[in-house]
Amino acid sequence: MEAEQIEIAGFLRQYPPFSRLPEQTVNYVATQIEISYYRADTDVYCFGDEIHDLCVVRSGSVEIYRRNGKLYNRLSEGDLFGQLGMLMGNRVRLPARTMEDSLIYFIPETVFTELCDQFDEFAYFVEMDDNGGLSHAVSSKKDSNDLLGSKVTKLISREPVTIDAGSTIRQAAQKMTQESVSSLLIMEEVADVEDSGDIRRALAGILTDRDLRTRVVATGADLDGSVTDVMTRNPVTLDDDAYAFEALLTMLRFNLHHLPILENRRPIGVLATSDIVRYESQNSLYMGGTILRQSSVEELARVATEVKSCFVRMVHEDANSHMIGSAMSVIGRAFKQRLLELAEEQLGKPPVPYCFLALGSMARDEQLVVTDQDNALILDNSYDREQHGEYFEGLAKFVSDGLDACGYTYCTGLIMATNPRWRKTRREWEECFSEWIDNPDPEALLNSSIFFDLDGVYGKTEWAEQLNAFVVRRCGQSPRFLACLARNALNRTPPLGFFKGFVMEQDGKHRKSINLKRRGTAPLADLVRVHALAVGSTARNSFERLDDIIKAGILPADRGTDLRDALEFISMVRIRHQALELEAGNEPDNNIEPDNISDFERRNLKEAFMVLSNAQRFLKFRYPFTRK
């Protein structure tokens, strides 16, 4: 005899995830529950308690705590709790305590499991928690890293010291001595283009202690000459909304020691390396500079051994994946730049201008320690194989061998400038990319996903930007190509069985493991690339692409931030895993064994993979095939 539970079913039906279940299912659930009454301020579950029910607040209110006693969430009528414990070995992770007299419905584990098995949406709902445990996991990480994640304005200790462009070198030096600063900003009056006719003071250049040494003392310049003759004109600057880590990376990338910070084009301070080094105590900051000072491949190879400890340090300093990926990419770029300089010293000046390209993860600023070299060459249109071919073959070989010596192994897919296929003139590259976009066969798609993330590291780097803009423009005009690229982005799926758990791979020695790159970050980057090309974003970093994608509004609400959190989380698990392996003296890889990571990481990984899985599903609908 079936007891119809109209009252309970009617209640459940008002709230998700039950509101999305079929009526008869909710009716069934209603007959299976247990009920209990709790007075205010009573523990429903303590940390570590065994739990075998999904709980629904029927009336009253319940507070959920973190293990450390901090309030995690406050629940009221219709809210769920206990799902985390149910998904994590039936142990309560987040204690629950009533705030008011409360009536709680308990849905037994057997029913919970049935619902999860039968209803994707139900599973997803309980997996994702009420307010995204994943974003909690990521944001708590951010908090702990308050330095590098803070704005540059926080690091500025004083107003900038400035001098008028009409001053002499002597006056400039005197002012620097008076103010005891190591850099001076030179201001000039310019006509404000936007406000017709108005004159404003703008930054013209920067003069540093080092400039006084190298450009004044060493050259015996006239101290009464104009300061503008010895200053660095149009210096690299950052806007005041930049983050400290961006400042760090900018300084690394351009090998700067002083970085003016602008607010509405007006300098508000100068950031010196020492401002950052105070926090970035270890010398990962100087890595880039050190690389550029080495004078042979052998010396570079010696420096390269420190890259790994630099990586481990950043992990310990709680840098986020964007910072670490960018720093490792900057370091990788520095190796390429120095190797190219050394190559030119050995082979002579290039016969025609060229641009050396980094591809893939380095171009996306997402490089880690385990990486091979993906690179290519753009040659001037005047390039003639007969005449110049030998030079560039030699140049490519020098760099490629040098990179290998520095730990960036040869690319097994031969995506290297040493491969004559990947040394093309600007015109040839455009033709090649057009061909891939017009005829997206499997090989073209595979190549697209590598070559479309390109970054100029040396030479005519503006060509790389132009080529990138060309690709973005062409892709935007080709829905068919985007549809194909979208399909291609689904080739690698997250390692999730139908909700139940991780699907492990049995490859060689890595038994029962998950490849976080192949099953996580790579498909995420693929997916983000498709959206980025669709919205015309020229960014290459996945996080920056996501910013553009979110701004364009093509994703359902919150999906963009979910993707960002998922990418950050999977990346960080991968990064921490590699750091641990390095510290243990092992060769780092991308394979983790879910049994060996914490419950916290395992659960959030699952959520992150769930986000990826859903986003892949969305991709299919967003970029349908259209017959043309």
Added chain:
Amino acid sequence: MADLNTLAVSDWSALFREQSLICEDERLQLFYAAGCPAADTPLSEVPFVALDFETTGLNADVDEIVSIGLVPFDLQRIRVREAKHWLLKPRQELHEQSVVIHGITHSDVDDAPDLNAVLGPLLEALSGRVVVAHYRYIEREFLDANVQRRIGEGVQFPIVDTMELEAALYRKRFTVFCSKLMGRKPTSIRLADSRARYGLPHYASHDALVDAIATAELLQAQIRHRYSDDTPIKELWI
């Protein structure tokens, strides 16, 4: 038949033992043989069953039970999964009035079984448990009288009356006197009003099962607020 509602039973266990030996009906024998919790049993260890009837009227001697709802529970959990709900065909026509009250109509009960047919599973569900009802006169007197009419012997059991527990709190003579003096209406001890005082939700529907669940929730709340886990059951049952 002893009037259990006026005559306090001092030793329910002894009464159950005695009844199990003298009663004729096998179902009753089993019910009594299962015994009832000892009078000193702490509340935290008492198995309860909330019971609610819908009837054709208010006179147990002539009126009949048309539906039964029950749900087993203890201080920790109310087990809806083990709840039972029967519609019964009364031996007497349904009054228009009672149809209005509980909404059970002739056509609803035409194909329903007689109480006698469900007595086995009903008593089994009550076996070894302390019955809980809101306003005990209905559940205890009706079951006793209806069973008596069918098999010639009645059924007796201790009961916790959630309405009585509320009355003890709100209807003490002095309080009532003061309230009257002040011109206030006496505090309602109807099920819905009693529940509201404990922050329990309002249930719109009123079948026997919903009311049984509502009663179980109310007792949990009353015990949580006014008694302790260690209070012996004898302080509550009648």
